[in-house]
Amino acid sequence: xxxxxxxxxxxxxxxxxxxxxxxxxxxxxxxxxxxxxxxxxxxxxxxxxxxxxxxxxxxxxxxxxxxxxxxxxxxxxxxxxxxxxxxxxxxxxxxxxxxxxxxxxxxxxxxxxxxxxxxxxxxxxxxxxxxxxxxxxxxxxxxxxxxxxxxxxxxxxxxxxxxxxxxxxxxxxxxxxxxxxxxxxxxxxxxxxxxxxxxxxxxxxxxxxxxxxxxxxxxxxxxxxxxxxxxxxxxxxxxxxxxxxxxxxxxxxxxxxxxxxxxxxxxxxxxxxxxxxxxxxxxxxxxxxxxxxxxxxxxxxxxxxxxxxxxxxxxxxxxxxxxxxxxxxxxxxxxxxxxxxxxxxxxxxxxxxxxxxxxxxxxxxxxxx
Numbered sequence: 001x002x003x004x005x006x007x008x009x010x011x012x013x014x015x016x017x018x019x020x021x022x023x024x025x026x027x028x029x030x031x032x033x034x035x036x037x038x039x040x041x042x043x044x045x046x047x048x049x050x051x052x053x054x055x056x057x058x059x060x061x062x063x064x065x066x067x068x069x070x071x072x073x074x075x076x077x078x079x080x081x082x083x084x085x086x087x088x089x090x091x092x093x094x095x096x097x098x099x100x101x102x103x104x105x106x107x108x109x110x111x112x113x114x115x116x117x118x119x120x121x122x123x124x125x126x127x128x129x130x131x132x133x134x135x136x137x138x139x140x141x142x143x144x145x146x147x148x149x150x151x152x153x154x155x156x157x158x159x160x161x162x163x164x165x166x167x168x169x170x171x172x173x174x175x176x177x178x179x180x181x182x183x184x185x186x187x188x189x190x191x192x193x194x195x196x197x198x199x200x201x202x203x204x205x206x207x208x209x210x211x212x213x214x215x216x217x218x219x220x221x222x223x224x225x226x227x228x229x230x231x232x233x234x235x236x237x238x239x240x241x242x243x244x245x246x247x248x249x250x251x252x253x254x255x256x257x258x259x260x261x262x263x264x265x266x267x268x269x270x271x272x273x274x275x276x277x278x279x280x281x282x283x284x285x286x287x288x289x290x291x292x293x294x295x296x297x298x299x300x301x302x303x304x305x306x307x308x309x310x311x312x313x314x315x316x317x318x319x320x321x322x323x324x325x326x327x328x329x330x331x332x333x334x335x336x337x338x339x340x341x342x343x344x345x346x347x348x349x350x351x352x353x354x355x356x357x358x359x360x361x362x363x364x365x366x367x368x369x
Contacts, residue, residue, distance in 0.1 A: 008064050011106045013113075016047060016057040016073070023061055026068035030095045036122060039091040039294060040253035045231035047073040047084045053219035057084050060094070060111075062103055070096040070103070079114035081107070083121075088210065090138065090258060090296040091313065093122040101127040104318050114320045120297055121314040133316040139307035141293040143285040150282050150308070157305040162282075165275040172271050177241020179276075183234075183284040190237050191224055194247040197263045204266075220249055220261070230254060234288070238277045245273035248281070255291040257281075278306060 014023065027044050031037040040046055051057040055075060062070030072094035073084035083092035094102035104127050107113055121128060123135060143150050151159055173179045195211050202209045211217050223233030230253060237247045246264035250257050264273040285291070295303045297313050 009062050009069060009100070009103045009106070010064070011060055011062050011103050011110065013111055014059050014061055016051045016059055019059060019061075023059070023068060023071070027071045027095065030068070030071060030097055034095075034098065036124075037095050038254055038256050040231060040251035040256060040258050041085060041089050041091040042093075042095055043231045043253045044073075045226060045228055045253075046089075046251065049219060049222045049226060050085050052222055054215040055219075060107055062094075062096070062100075064100070067097075069100040070094050072102060072107075074116075076113070079112060081113045081116045083118055086117075087119070088216070088260075090120050090260070090294070091122060092118050092120045093125060093128075101125075104128060104131075108318050108320045116318040118317070119313075119315045121316070123312040123314055128314065128316070128318065131316045131318040132314045135312045135314050136297050137299060137310040138297045138313045139295045139303045139310040141282065141295065141306060142291070142308045143282050143293055144291040146286045147279070147283040150285075153308045155305070155307075158307070161272075161275050161302075161305050162279050165272065165279040168271045168273075169276050169279075172240040172245060172268070172273075172276070175240075176243050176268075179238065179240045179245075181236070181238045181277075181280040181284070183236050183281065183288055185235050185237060186224060186227075187235065187237070188221060188224065190244075190247060191220060191235055191249060193244055194235070194237075194249055194261065194263055195220065197244075197247070197265060198261055200266075201263060223251065224249070236277065236281055236284075238273065238280055240268075243268065245271065246277035248277055252288070252290070255289060256294060257285075257288070257290045257292070258294045259296060274302065278302075 019027075024044060031042055047057050047059075058074050058076050058081075060070075060072040060074060061068060062072075074081045075084060075086055083089055086092075094104070096102045102125070104116065108116055116131075118128075120138070121132070141150060142153055145152070147162070151162065154162070169179050195217055199209055199211050201207075202211075220233065224235055226232040232252055234250050234252045234257060235247070236250075238245050244265055245268050246262070248259065248262040250260040252258075262274060262277065264277070281293070285293070295307065
């Protein structure tokens with residue numbers, strides 16, 4: 001057990017399976033007490049699903065006396081810890097009682113953890129501020145009131161794209177057959193279709209194949225069948241006749257739906273099927289009990305057009321000692337220099353390959369979406 005020398009907070013690491021009733025109850029109550037933690041990534045059901053898929057989860061439990069003040073679900077890779085669900089978790093961080101900072105320094109100095117990496121950390125956590133290296137926007141849609149409510153808050157670009165989606169839906173019906181939309185279907189076959197299309201998308205864009213690891217495919221299927229009242233997976237599918245136009249698999253908790261794995265059939269790209277799907281999902285939001293759709297970190301064009309607002313998420317690492325911090329600074333500076341140099345079109349191919357190698361080494365690039 002580690003202690004924070006600046007307070008009476010104590011920290012211990014517990015395997016998820018070893019958590020007792022008190023820790024689980026504290027997890028739920030701490031989360032319910034603060035709207036910052038309303039994302040499904042902070043629900044214990046997400047950690048349980050990840051753990052069940054074969055990726056062990058360790059929980060850092062902070063306490064003052066008998067009172068539990070913080071919960072942080074993590075993966076361990078030797079002396080390196082990362083938030084639960086890495087690299088696919090779009091919101092990360094400890095769940096802490098109001099006014100009680102999580103003892104993150106104790107985590108990396110008083111336990112076997114030497115480094116804590118994060119790439120989607122909640123903004124505004126003072127105890128992590130010295131370790132934040134960058135911030136990026138995480139857009140969202142306020143969908144309270146369904147489609148009419150959204151259109152009243154959306155930008156002109158968002159409204160225009162939703163209007164085009166309505167017209168393209170009619171075109172799809174004329175050319176392919178009746179358009180049907182299932183907002184929340186428990187259909188393993190449809191989920192397999194989504195994963196297959198997503199893997200094809202990764203291959204076509206030379207992106208890392210998130211689903212090359214079978215445990216991640218298992219995770220989605222586990223979540224598909226998770227139907228708790230306050231947490232679960234949501235699979236949405238839009239078809240035209242027999243043709244799948246687009247599908248999305250996300251996470252739901254309370255009134256929040258997290259937009260996680262969207263995909264469309266490239267054979268129907270002229271119909272902008274992703275926008276058709278998003279429009280249908282926004283329209284179905286009241287029926288689903290959804291008031292916000294989190295789109296996840298990124299500055300994709302469709303996110304910029306669709307969003308009604310955004311938050312910030314942080315990237316960085318908490319390191320044990322000054323030498324480790326200095327090494328990381330040098331590495332980050334080298335990556336930054338390589339990125340800037342790439343803007344010179346005369347750059348030799350060898351330097352481009354070196355840049356790609358450094359990018360891979362960072363292990364903190366955009367997630368799998």
